[in-house]
Amino acid sequence: MRISVLVMDRVFDSGLSAVLDVLRTANELRGELPQPPPPWRVSCVGESGPVRTAAGHLVEAVAPGAVGGPDAVVVPGVGHTRAEPLAAWVGAAERRPALDAVRQAHADGVPLAAACTGTYLLAESGVLEGLPATTSWWLGPHFRRRYPGVALDETRLLTHAPGITTAGAAMAHLDLALGLVREASPALADLTARYLLIDGRTGQAAYAVPGHVARTDPTVGAFERWVREHLEQPLRIAEAARALGTGERTLQRAVDRVLGVSPLRFAQRVRLEQAVHLLRTTTLPTDAVARRVGYENATTLTTLLRERLDTTPGRVRRRPL
Helix, strand or coil: CEEEEECCCCECHHHHHHHHHHHHHHHHHHHHCCCCCCCCEEEEECCCEEEECCCCCEEEEECHHHHCCCCEEEECCECCCCHHHHHHHHHCHHHHHHHHHHHHHHHCCCCEEEEHHHHHHHHHHCCCCCCEECCCHHHHHHHHHHCCCCEECCCECEEEECCEEEECCCCHHHHHHHHHHHHHCHHHHHHHHHHHCCCCCCECCCCCCHHHHHCCCHHHHHHHHHHHHCCCCCCCHHHHHHHHCCCHHHHHHHHHHHHCCCHHHHHHHHHHHHHHHHHHHCCCCHHHHHHHCCCCCHHHHHHHHHHHHCCCHHHHHHCCC
């Protein structure tokens, strides 16, 4: 299988290396299977010549036509940690060749895969329009504003649409590359993950910081502060809206526009974040932790931890700080 990895100036070093190392390791481990899949031929493509990474290293790249038609194109993330510089980067004239290459590959039926900030390139090219996608959790509000036609869910680790796979924040490059291996051989993907000590992860929600994303909008930020000030009390959206000097429907629209969820769902994120903090840093019984974050008992908290964060109070307590 021929994989073209699209590298551009400021490519994120660990994201690029994660993709390359997973595929290289899978190639080296193929011989351990009784019926191995064909090997992967991986090429870094872009403008012919060296590409400078975000950390200042040089990566040799060849023109896409020099390696023939790929069976898949992978777009790693780039080293921008704020939305505004990322938007300027993806919208710059220098990105036009890469955007054209993505559009052409999609038109030719070549599967596309992108991770982290690399999903912006797919969205900018238009190939994600009307499709589900994910990106780094902290980019959710900005991505949603810039690309309203994309069905974004930044709590997901991986999303799959016909011919397009997207992955979340930086270390999700590992999951993206393992996904490529898994399509050819689930057994080889599992073996590769064990060799590289890649733990199974199901989503980004456990890593997201609700306050960080809420502060991208004044109304949502004020609602987040109100929720934190009333954690031990039952949640009443109408009461929150009155306290903020806005209407209930206005508050609901603002939270949905910025975060893609309802005010109730966002308040649950804030409460679960605080519950995880208390479970890790105190010896309070789970019932007491539940009451501190507005739930009646440990059963409700345990259910939400399992459904929203794929964990339990016991696993949270055992995880080192």
